[in-house]
Amino acid sequence: MKKLTIAVDAMGGDFGPSVIVPAALQVLAKYDNLHLVLVGNQEILQNELKSRPNSTNSRLTIHHASQRVEMNESPALALRGKKDSSMRVAINLVKEGNVQACVSAGNTGALMATARFVLKTLPGIDRPAIVSTFPTVTGKKNMRMLDLGANVDSSAESLFQFAVMGSVLTTAVDGIENPKVYLLNIGEEDIKGNEQVKETAQLLANSKMINYMGYIEGDEIYRGDADVVVCDGFVGNVALKTSEGVALFMKKLIKEAFHRNWMTKLVGLLAFPVLKTLAKRMDPGQYNGASFIGLQGIVIKSHGGAKTSAFAHAIEEAIVEVEKNIPQRISDEVGRLLQVTPIGKDKTSDDPQKNPLN
């Protein structure tokens, strides 16, 4: 088995080391070939490790970083002012080739700004995107949606690039050939939608390399027809977060329905195993770990509020992307599509002039 080394920003997220350290230990126990580098305040991390059983593991090292990016900090300020933050140092480790990926539950804006600044985008890619996996009603097939918030007011060219990246990722990770790509819109008719969406539809329809299926509306994204749903980051972020809001709302309704009186509570007690299965299937933690795609390196973003098993899932997402060599595959595909030189083929390959879409 090939050795895997992944850096973990141990200070990020709403809970920091108290969630991230046990998550790291959990994943290490599962993968024999995995090495994790916990990046953060050495003293705090050592104490956190000491308080845990079975925490001496030769495949776990601490890399000291003196600063921490706060969850509500301005990305620009974090980028300029916190050059020794756990987030920045973890990304630097990717850049320097010391690790193959990094995972952070920290401030999304700061993570994206720093990752983009340090790692740079792939040749031919104007803007990175945030992509994540979503469940569908089919129970088997998942769906990927991008962008989930890295960009606002995305151009048609950017949306087209998101479609390419989403397709490559789906083929590489799930082995689906010619994944079905849909464009999120507010109506299926050609007349609807804004200008960028209409223009993107043209680009996608004309591309032989994308299996473009047409428009999709918000109520259809979870149906299981789509493998990849493409949208602007503002729209995608609203769709993602609204979904989270509705799911929480529904959970509360279920709880309330079974807590109305002693009779319903008794029924709830009997229904406990069913409700437990239900809660498990509804748990968003099993999909935790969004990928910052389009960069010259693998950066996985965990939900800030992730608990141990959810953060562990984000680390596993990083493992998959390392094993599947995602950035190289995207770079190769984009290179073929846009006639730019992929990474690793030419020293001047990250010259943005070579992208005909620029």
Next chain:
Amino acid sequence: MKKLTIAVDAMGGDFGPSVIVPAALQVLAKYDNLHLVLVGNQEILQNELKSRPNSTNSRLTIHHASQRVEMNESPALALRGKKDSSMRVAINLVKEGNVQACVSAGNTGALMATARFVLKTLPGIDRPAIVSTFPTVTGKKNMRMLDLGANVDSSAESLFQFAVMGSVLTTAVDGIENPKVYLLNIGEEDIKGNEQVKETAQLLANSKMINYMGYIEGDEIYRGDADVVVCDGFVGNVALKTSEGVALFMKKLIKEAFHRNWMTKLVGLLAFPVLKTLAKRMDPGQYNGASFIGLQGIVIKSHGGAKTSAFAHAIEEAIVEVEKNIPQRISDEVGRLLQVTPIGKDKTSDDPQKNPLN
């Protein structure tokens, strides 16, 4: 009690007269002062009425219209080519003052285009919006969101006008003074969001007449903090439809969890009353009836797939707006705010030149 007269586009929606006629009869039985005008093919409607018990009602009349706008028809074609459609005739009845409002479950784009063309916007309002009521986790307080799809790429001025209209509607219908207005965005920090959203935030913060509370994210809109959530129609439509998609998904998960084997089915049988209450609280039909706001007249849009009780709710929404005199109240408020002459005050009041925001 004041006499109420409302026109119903009896041919619209996925189910047409078979749903709309019984819904009309249901609402008529509830309101003694209500008169309904069913607009559509006379023969079809008479046959539909004959097949129903207790369908002879002196407060129900049929107004013949020879055409029908199809659900997937181009709005522009419907507007130009179907001047005797049930939809167009129902809106004409509003314009001519024969009825006080109209309700349709037909093609949203065609309904909006026709309503805007026939009725015109209120003085000071550039674009009408689609607004609807949403439940919140509080179980008591509702929330209104606009625009839900009438406009894409809304300007800051339009978004500001949506905020005014949403506030007036909430005060008039729910009696909430200074309703809390939020702006949908992808982050609470001032740095996030697109240009229009940032500009709108400035306009709202500077307005003394709007109780502007700041940005809100998708996962927070159902929490019950906001009375009014303002967004562009593309974003709002995605949020609305994604919510519908997630709710359906959750319902399916619940059903599956109780149908896994004979044991869970037995528990489901015991839990039946609880699950029934739950289904009732989850039913989107109880919120059916979106308002086309900002027009010189009341137009209520029902979900195309609405069943009888949901369509009946849309008619009741029209009744509330007539009783509260919504267009006049919005016009008065906008007049105060933008120094334009409200409707009914001046014959030249719909001169767009008078709107300082134009």
